[in-house]
Amino acid sequence: MTANLLDFxxxxxxxxxxxxxxxxxxxxxxxxxxxxxxxxxFDEMSDLAKSLREKLKTTAxxxxxTIISQQESKDxxxxxxxxxxxxxxVEAVFIPEDDRGTLCVSSQAGCAVxxxxxxxxxxxxxxxxxxxxxxxQLWFAEHFLRKHLKRDERIISNVVMMGMGEPLQNYSALVPxxxxxxxxxxxxxxxxxxTVSTSGVVPMMDRLxxxxxxxxxxxxxxxxxxxxxxxxxxxxxxxxxxxxxACRRYLEHAPRDFITFEYCMLDGVNDQPEHARQLVDLVRxxxxxxxxxxxxxxxxxxxxxxxxxxxxxxxxxxVAFAKILSDAGIVTTVRKTxxxxxxxxxxxxxxxxxxxxxxxxxxxxxxxxxLKSVPFSAPVAKEN
Numbered sequence: 001m002t003a004n005l006l007d008f009x010x011x012x013x014x015x016x017x018x019x020x021x022x023x024x025x026x027x028x029x030x031x032x033x034x035x036x037x038x039x040x041x042f043d044e045m046s047d048l049a050k051s052l053r054e055k056l057k058t059t060a061x062x063x064x065x066t067i068i069s070q071q072e073s074k075d076x077x078x079x080x081x082x083x084x085x086x087x088x089x090v091e092a093v094f095i096p097e098d099d100r101g102t103l104c105v106s107s108q109a110g111c112a113v114x115x116x117x118x119x120x121x122x123x124x125x126x127x128x129x130x131x132x133x134x135x136x137q138l139w140f141a142e143h144f145l146r147k148h149l150k151r152d153e154r155i156i157s158n159v160v161m162m163g164m165g166e167p168l169q170n171y172s173a174l175v176p177x178x179x180x181x182x183x184x185x186x187x188x189x190x191x192x193x194x195t196v197s198t199s200g201v202v203p204m205m206d207r208l209x210x211x212x213x214x215x216x217x218x219x220x221x222x223x224x225x226x227x228x229x230x231x232x233x234x235x236x237x238x239x240x241x242x243x244x245x246a247c248r249r250y251l252e253h254a255p256r257d258f259i260t261f262e263y264c265m266l267d268g269v270n271d272q273p274e275h276a277r278q279l280v281d282l283v284r285x286x287x288x289x290x291x292x293x294x295x296x297x298x299x300x301x302x303x304x305x306x307x308x309x310x311x312x313x314x315x316x317x318x319v320a321f322a323k324i325l326s327d328a329g330i331v332t333t334v335r336k337t338x339x340x341x342x343x344x345x346x347x348x349x350x351x352x353x354x355x356x357x358x359x360x361x362x363x364x365x366x367x368x369x370x371l372k373s374v375p376f377s378a379p380v381a382k383e384n
Contacts, residue, residue: 006064006131010027020056066083078094079092086126091163092141102159103156103158103159103160105137107170111164112125113166115199120164122307138156157193166201169204195214200218200235200238200243223276244288258294279297283297296330299332
């Protein structure tokens with residue numbers, strides 16, 4: 001079996017080339033051809049020695065993912081569905097803006113975390129992606145867009161690991177992929193412009209801070225443990241006090257001086273004024289031994305799907321919630337929904353994956369608990 005060179009960061013590629021009897025600078029040349037120029041045929045790589053090209057033809061390949069479909073939203077967002085074999089598929093989304101081009105990348109086929117408000121999590125988990133499968137989404141999107149837009153310069157300026165999956169539960173594949181994104185011989189992205197989103201895998205947050213610190217977004221979604229236990233099941237293993245401690249430790253290494261907290265607004269569940277005040281107390285560290293966390297809070301409109309039993313908070317409620325946070329001096333934004341007409345918005349990525357976690361049973365149990373324990377006697381929407 002030949003090696004897929006998309007699986008290697010530069011150090012890994014150098015080791016591979018050394019195994020072929022080649023010097024390190026050949027790996028750098030090869031790395032540039034693959035990532036900066038989008039080459040996948042070795043005969044294209046004209047400044048490589050012919051002897052090396054012949055070796056590569058028998059030992060290596062540059063193999064991207066097979067595209068199942070491409071959809072373009074009326075707002076310019078593009079969503080690709082990629083086949084990763086065995087009936088599994090993952091999605092990547094390009095979001096164009098005036099001052100940046102952001103690619104949302106998947107790290108797993110499905111997701112094992114099972115957050116109540118995420119349609120991807122509702123499908124359950126199938127498998128981790130390899131480093132090459134993570135990088136292949138960027139590799140394809142960058143070079144497709146250059147051709148599509150007829151531009152030679154870099155199109156994608158930001159990458160967010162916010163697609164399908166929990167990135168920190170696929171840590172061994174994630175870090176080499178991040179290094180390819182950051183490498184000046186690869187995509188040359190700034191650490192500030194590569195964001196890993198996590199639901200709160202505390203030990204891996206600590207490792208990421210040591211191994212490859214990039215911008216960090218934490219899926220918070222609730223201001224207290226009781227509610228977060230039901231919305232984000234991982235909270236039962238790593239409750240809020242441990243999560244916030246990990247955020248403080250991460251800031252010692254992070255390229256930004258704040259953590260982004262993502263907060264999906266769910267009508268009558270986590271969007272009441274009391275929730276906002278609890279959130280202020282939580283991030284400000286009121287009553288906590290270790291103090292607050294420097295942060296920005298990103299309020300996300302919920303994108304409904306029937307199986308969740310949840311509905312989106314009214315805009316008026318979101319504005320009132322944001323005002324309480326802003327009045328407390330917390331930088332607060334409301335995410336603009338992009339690509340929802342092609343199911344490319346936050347929480348909607350839903351390739352056809354195999355359910356290996358009996359997720360329907362698990363979510364039904366969570367819903368029963370929610371009906372018994374949601375604070376303030378808040379209503380929970382009935383399933384359509």
